[in-house]
Amino acid sequence: MLNKKIKYISIALMLATVALVQVMTGNMTTQAAPQGDYSVQKIAPAGGEIKEDASYYDLKMAPGETKTIEAKIYNKGSEEISVKNLVFAAFTNANGQIDYTKQADDYDKSLKIKMSDIAKVKSSDVDAKVPPAGEVTVSVDITLPQDVEPGVILGSWHFEKDGQVDDKGKKEGVTINSKYAYALAIKITVDKEVEKPNLNLLGISIGVVNYKKAFLAELQNDVAVITGKVTIDAKVTAKGKFDTLYENKLESLTFAPNSNYKFPVFLGTDQFKPGEYT
Incomplete structure (x- = not known):
């Protein structure tokens, strides 16, 4: 239980987390289905992977080790294209x-080493030029620091073609950006995976989520492990009372390693009122 003074509202919120399971979820690869005039394909690393048939890069590395991964960009159009590609660090979204x-x-x-810090697209490949009806191979160099701790570092290799605009939308007086991007997930296991995640309740605040007022419980996974199938069940009552004023339950949530997430408990049409709540 956590008591926190927010303006004139004193809040205590109890959260129950159920079924914290260390699994790789089915959305590890966020590559979209081939669209438009280009596509991206993973090239399996020569040194092998933990899961050989993975659609993402499933790498096992040791502190201080360097590894290079590759991908192919295909141009299905009749003109040369430029595709910008960068490495991102994964996080838990709203x-x-x-x-x-x-x-x-x-x-x-708690995230000491981000994927974007240790994995860099080769400088000549950042803005890859792909000839008409052709293909190019691009690469990322990954170097782990010597002091990296065991666990999972998670991120993605993101691709987006330059100059994507929907001309039809512009003619109708509305600018519509129909952009097709590809993200190939990268999972690095340093030495071995951590056995289980750890969730902390860092604090409680109030705010607005998608234009809706809510109590916000900031949850943190401070361990280098992916959580799968997390259930969060939260209820708000007046202090000392048992009748539930507001509640929210979400299932099958997934936390990235060393990330946080503000879980909302919505007020519906009510306004925030000064008082003490549990």
Whole structure:
């Protein structure tokens, strides 16, 4: 239980987490189905992987080790294209799922080594030029520091073609960006996987999520492990009372290693009122 003073609201919130299971979820690879005039394909590393048939890069590395991974970009069009590709560090997004498609605005303080710090696209490949009806191979160099601890480092290799605009939308007076991007997940297991995750309740605040007022419980997975099938069940009552005022339950949430997530308990049409709550 946690008591926190927020403006004039004193809040205590108890969260139950169920079935914290160390698994690789089915959304490890966030590559979209081939769309438009280009596509991206993983090239299996020469040194092998933990899971040989994985659609993502499933690498096992030791402290201080260096490894190179490759991918192919295919141009199905009749003109040369330029594809920008970068490495992102995975995080837990506002929906309680692992996000591979962008960099987070802020990363959890427990994340000491980000994928984007240790994995770099070869400088000549960052803006890859792909000839008409052709293909190019691009690469990422990964170097682990000597002091890295055992566990999982998670991220993605993100690809997006330059100059993607929906001309039809512009003609109708509305700018619509129909962009097709690809994200190949990268999972690095340093020495061995941590046996189980650890969730902490860091604090409680109030705010707005998707234009809806909510109590926000900041949850943290401070261990270098992926959590799968997390259930969060939260209820808010007046202090000393048993009647539930507000509640929210979400299942099958997934936390990235060393990440945090603000779990909302919505007020519906109610306004925040000063008082003490559990």
